[in-house]
Amino acid sequence: MGVSQNEKILVTGHRGMVGSAVCRRLADTDCEVLTAPRETLDLTRAEATEQYFDAERPDTVIFASAKVGGIVANDTYPVEFLTENLTMAVNTIGAAYRHGVQRFLFLGSTCIYPRDCPQPITETSLLSGLLESTNEAYALAKIAGLKLCQYYRRQHGVTYHSAMPTNLYGPGDNYHPEHSHVLPALIRRFHHAKLTGQPSVELWGTGEPRREFLHVDDLADAIVHLLSLESPPDWVNVGTGVDLTIRELAEKVANTVGYQGEIQTDPSRPDGTPVKCTDVTLLHECGWKHQIDLQQGLENTYADFCREVDAGKLRSA
């Protein structure tokens, strides 16, 4: 449950991976879901945002809109990543407050924690060290949005709070050949290797780094749960707390896809951080735990990938 009957909930970014999962989850409730495509509501435009809140008067906002991108895009266009994300957050959080919204859930990300913070990552690591330089602009904007929620809560008594999801996967993911995240990239590569009869697939690096993955439908469920709490934490990690090596992940993806060739590694390529995993103690204390295990989630995601390929609608922008 988590949300009240007839509650009007605005989901921003509803066509995105997270926003669409949240809309699917809310479809099981009695609330009224409001959405607005970017063509009619560009959240970087302050006046349009105010007018929207004036007209629609949501009770609650789930903020799943963002300008997101891979390392190359983040590194090449830091001006746009900082400006657009910051402006969207300031406009939306401010307009919500000015129009009586009592509940606001802001989407952060574990990628905004400091680069070298202790593992597993706890919520107290925020702002405790230097950010990863390649996504600094994005992280600064997100941190500002998250802190703005905290400040509104402290100064004005509204329940504005944030969730910090780990790496996500699931329906609606981006399968761009160069810019996608590791899990969708592996699905795409193994699928292609199976169809073309490739004898082997090569992983970048040693395959030893450990990573954590959460199905986006679990995130949507966690969001609805957090909205049901009277006094949620200002920000809380949303993950599984379970990690595996990239090699183990690749083996699981290959099995799911039905690829029977070899998996090779290329240790001459960089590995990145050896371990990245969230501490989910606070999340569990909040009464929520993930439900979808990785194998089940991979099967569901691969089925969705195949449907999208067949329909010629695979997202790869």
Ligand SMILES: NC(=O)c1ccc[n+]([C@@H]2O[C@H](COP(=O)([O-])OP(=O)(O)OC[C@H]3O[C@@H](n4cnc5c(N)ncnc54)[C@H](OP(=O)(O)O)[C@@H]3O)[C@@H](O)[C@H]2O)c1
């Ligand atoms: N994906 C992950 O692995 C992951 C992990 C941790 C946290 N998160 C967080 O979750 C949030 C959503 O991510 P996502 O993966 O769902 O991203 P996504 O699939 O790219 O979706 C982003 C959405 O934001 C909308 N948007 C962008 N600029 C806008 C603007 N100016 N006005 C109105 N809408 C705008 C986009 O609209 P269009 O449909 O028009 O493009 C899109 O619907 C982000 O804050 C991200 O940091 C994601």
